[in-house]
Amino acid sequence: MFHKKGAIRTLAGIAVSAVIALTFAGCASSPSSKSTSSDPVKSSSSLSGDLTVSYLSGNPFTDDTLKKFGAMNPGLKIRDVQSTSNTYQAQIRAQLDSGQGPDVIFIWTGSGNAMAAQILGGAGKLVNLSNQPWAKSMDPAAKTLVSLNGKVYGLTTVQNPYGFFYNKDKMKELGITPPTTFSGLINTCKAVRKKGLVLIALGAQTGYLAYGIPAQLANSIAYTKDPNYLTKLGKGEETWTDSKVWNQSLSKALDEYQTMIKAGCFQDNVTGYSEDAVKQMVASGKAVGTYLISAGLPALRALAPDMKIDFATLPATEKASDLVLTANPGSAWGVSASSKNKAAAEALVNYMGTPQRQALDAQANFGFPYTVNKDVKVPAELTGAGKLYKEGKVLLFPTALWPNPEVKQTIIAECQNLLNGNETVDGVLKAVQKSFGGK
C-alpha cells in the first residue's frame, strides 16, 4: 500500500556548544583545625597569602599535616590540589612547564620519572633547599636521592621495608620460626611444602615482586662485602656496570633465587599470580606468608583483619648477623621555583621535616624515618624489622639508585623469564648489565 506523505521538513535543533570543564583539582580547602601543643613549628604571623599544595589523592596523613600547619598559620590560605596517580604526573608537569605550578609539590625520589627530584631539580623547576634545617641532618642515603650536583631539591621522610610478611599463628602451628640463614630458609621451604603449603606466596605477575627477592638478596650479599657499596654507587664513585661487589652479589642472588624456586619456596606458576592474588592466598591459609613492600600491608590487613602478621627479612648468607633490612625510598616534597609564596612553602616543608612529623609519617605509612630514631614506634606488623632498623642495619632498595628507569623494566622482564624457565642467570645478568647503559 502506498501512502502519500507530505513534504514536512523539520528543523532539528543544532547542538553546538561544547563546554569542557576540566576540573583536575580534587578539592580545595582552608584547613581550620586547632593546633596541638606538641606541634614543633610555632605559629608565625609573617606567613600569609595563598599556598597551593599538590599531591596524590588518598593520603590522609598529608591532609592532616596541612590541617595542622594551617591552624598554626591562620594568615595562610592553604589550597590542596589532589589528583589520582594516573593524571598527577602529566598534570603537574604541564603546570610546572608553564610556570604555573603549585607552591609545594609531591615528587618522587631519584630520577626514575619526569616528576622525580633529580629530573625537576636539573630542569630548574625546584627551589634549592640545601640550607633548610632538615637538609643538614638528612640521612646520607636519603640525601643522595633528592640531590643533584650538591643541591638538595626535596625532603624525603619515610622508607618502606621489603620482606616476608607472615601469619604468626600459621608459623606456630607448623612449628617453624623465621629462618635467619639461607640454608635454613631452604629447609623451612621444604618442610612447609611437605605439609601441603607454601612458605612464600609470590605474585610475580606484579612487576616489582618478580625481582624484589633477588634484588633484596643481592643487597644483603653486597652489604657483607662492602657496607658502603650503595653510598659509593649513589655518589658516582663507582658505576653499576663496573661494580664488582654489585655484579657478583646479583649473580649469587639470582642463583639463590633459582634454588628457592627448586626448593618449592613459592607456589607453582608464580608468574600467573598478582600481588592481590597472593595476599588472598595468605588470607585463606594456603600460604604462610608473602613477599611484599610494607606499603602493601593495609590491603593484606583488610583481607585478614584478625591475622597476627609479622615481618622477616630474607637471609642471603649463612650468618644470622649478616641480616640487613632493605627499604624502598618513599615519596618526597619540593618547592616550585615559580612559587609566589616561597617563605610559606619552605615553612611547610620544614614542618614536614621535623623529627616528630617524620616519625608520625612513618607510622601512618607502615615505614621508618630515614634517620635512625630509637624511639620510633614500630607497628606490630613490622616487629621483625624494628630490631634491624634500630641497629641501623638498613639499606635502600637498589632501584632508587639505578642510573635509569629502563633497568627496572629489564630486570622485571628478565626475572619473569627466569621464573618461567625461559632465561638463565647469565642471560639476566647480561640484560641488566646492558640496561645500565640506557639509551
Place this chain on the structure above:
Amino acid sequence: MTTLTQAPPTPPAQRTATRPVRAKGFGTPPWFAVPAFAFFTAIVAIPTVLGVYYAFTNWDGISAAPVFVGLDNFIQLFKTPETIQALGNTLLMALVITVAQNAIGLALAAGVNSRIKSRNVLRTFLFAPVVMTPIIVGYLWQFLFIPNGPIARLAEVVGIHNLNVLGDPATAIWGVMVVVIWQHAGYSMVIFLAGMQGIPEEINEAAALDGAGVWKRFVHVTWPLLRTPLVINITLSLIMSFKLFDQVMATTQGGPGYSTQTLSTLLYFEAFQFNHFSSGIALGVIVFVLTAVISFAQMRLFRDRNAA
C-alpha cells in the same frame, strides 16, 4: 501488498515556488562551522601536528627547547628487540581479534536476529561487556585465569593440567586476546544486527519461497547485504586492536617478559616510565600510520569489491 516499484509523487510546483527556502532545504551558513573548526584546530589539529614534530626531536617531557634529531628516535626504536616484539604482538592481536571478534559478533547477531521471546534480554546480556570499563574487565579475567582458578579447574576436567594462561609467555598473549574479544564481540554484534534488520523481510521470504534453506539464505541473501556493517566492524576492531592498552596493563602489564607488550604499552613505558617522551611520541606516530594505512587499504579493498 506493498507496491515497491511505484515512484513517490513529485511535490507540487506551486508549493516550491511560494516557499523557495524550504523547498531547497535548510542551508547551513558556512560560518556555523567556525566554532567547531576552532575547537578542532586548537584541541586536535595543532597538538597532533606538534606531536608529530616532537617525534623528530629529543624532547624529554619537561625541557622547553627540544632539539631536532631527524629520524633518530625511529631508528633507535627499531633497533631494540622489544619494539620488534611489540610490533609483532600488535599485528598478531589485530589480526586475531579482528577476525574472531567479528566472526563471533556475526554469529551472535544471527542468533539474536530471530523471533525468540528472549531476544531483547539476550541482546542486552551480550552487549553488557561492552559498557564495562576495560580495566575492570582485565582484573576480572586476571582472577578467572589465575592458576588453580576457575578456568584452570575447568581445564583440569578436560585433561589440561597446570594451566597458567597469563603467566606463561606462550599463552599469555592469547589470554589477553580472549579478554578483548569477550568484551568487544557484543559491539560487533550490534552493528551486524543493525545491518540485518535493515534487510527487507520480503527478500528473505522470496528466497524461502524459492526453496532456499536457512544457510543458503544467509550466504546468498544476508551476507552480501552486510558489506557495509562488515567494513565498519573491521575498521573499528582494527583501530581498537592497534591501540590496545587497558586490558594488557590490567592483566599482564606487558609480561611475562615482553610476551604481551604492544605498541601502546611500549609507548606508555617509553614516555611515562623511561622519560623518553620523543620516543613515545614516535611510537604513537607509528601506531597512527599503521592504523591509517591498514584501515585505508581494507576500505579500498571493500570499495573495489563493491564496485565490481
